[in-house]
Amino acid sequence: MKARYQYRFYPTDQQQRSLAQLFGCVRVVWNDALAICKGLEKLPSNNDLQKLVITQAKKTLERQWLSEVSNIPLQQSVADLGVAYKNFFDSLKGKRKGAAVRRTEDSVRRHAFKKVGRPKFKKKTNQQSARFRIGGFTFQGKQVYLAKIGNVSPIWSRDLPSSPSSLTVIKDCANRYFLSFVVEVEPVNIDAKNQSIGIDLGIKTFAVMSDGSKAESPNYSSLDRKIRKLQKKLARQPKESKRRNITRIRIAKLHNQIADIRKDFLHKLSTKIVSENQAIVLEDLNVSGLVKNRKLSRAISLQGWREFRTLCEGKSEKFNRIFHVINRWEPTSQICSDCGYKWGKLDLKVRLVKCLGCGSEHDRDENAAKNINKVGTGHCHDSKRTQRNCKTTSVAESVEASRITEASAR
Incomplete structure (x- = not known):
């Protein structure tokens, strides 16, 4: 390769x-x-x-x-x-x-x-x-x-x-x-410690793995604030001027700092994940659709989800690993990873969920990572079979508020 x-x-x-x-x-x-x-x-x-x-x-x-x-x-x-x-x-x-x-x-x-x-x-x-x-x-x-x-x-x-x-x-x-x-380059043969791993990508916590480990995103806020300030200054400066060119180069240097920090973080994380696991499973995210949200578009663009997927795919070929990407329509955050009970959609503010089927308590992202791993390896629960006869309601409703622990209540 x-x-x-x-x-x-x-x-x-x-x-x-x-x-x-x-x-x-x-x-x-x-x-x-x-x-x-x-x-x-x-x-x-x-x-x-x-x-x-x-x-x-x-x-x-x-x-x-x-x-x-x-x-x-x-x-x-x-x-x-x-x-x-x-x-x-x-x-x-x-x-x-x-x-x-x-x-x-x-x-x-x-x-x-x-x-x-x-x-x-x-x-x-x-x-x-x-x-x-x-x-x-x-x-x-x-x-x-x-x-x-x-x-x-x-x-x-x-x-x-x-x-x-x-x-x-x-x-x-x-x-x-x-x-x-x-x-x-020649493929590298390294024995994997684990059989498979599912990864759920996010913003504040970049990756939550099915084994319970987490990878926090680097903090780009200070550099991003400087870029936004200089971009406003650039918009006021006349074109073809020397000072505008100086400002443009300053903005480019700040963008390069963010890109270098992100690239270093993604390379180290992808190398660690691929070298330790035989099968790597990711979720197909609609990034082009997610960045249309004007409140989250800038934060999503800074994460580099697609770059991380590309690195994992390339390094999986180098280390002779199996790389899977599951369908984006899989309800990984709506199903209990233990019993397969489907509780429906949840608000993003709900971070901890208690299953109505088996009574186990799950972290939202970790539960999604476990379901991603099961779908990618072909061992997913049949949610239709385990679903109860009663109508499934969102656990975020007031009648089931006692079964949810939000992030603020930890």
């Missing part, structure tokens, strides 16, 4: 100017090729696009400066545009994630999946990147030579497991530089 290894480096002033020129050429080639594709009814091949926006463009007076940088990243930019269009058309046809229609055995159900959008023009203020394939970069001891850039010295925080097949030079919005290598 393939993996990315990313290292930060600090270019010299001359290398920064050379990289800025390279990023600009890659961006111009992408935009020129995209403009040609939008003006044609049928997409041309990559070879034809390369001849138009690279080979022939270098002979013109307006684009003759394309010859001053390496030709490999320019060709890769056109190839990346072809991949972007392929993903867009596959999304429309339902051949990849992002399709609008999902067929089931019973009927055709339409879900609001976000489609893969059309390729867009690149901007100078966004993240910049240039990709080198083999031949455009070489290793010279602890340094990496980039064609027509020179030797750069990345900070080797860990060794590469194998020879990289490609290298991407990245400059983010906060003016940080990275080298991203694509390498081939």
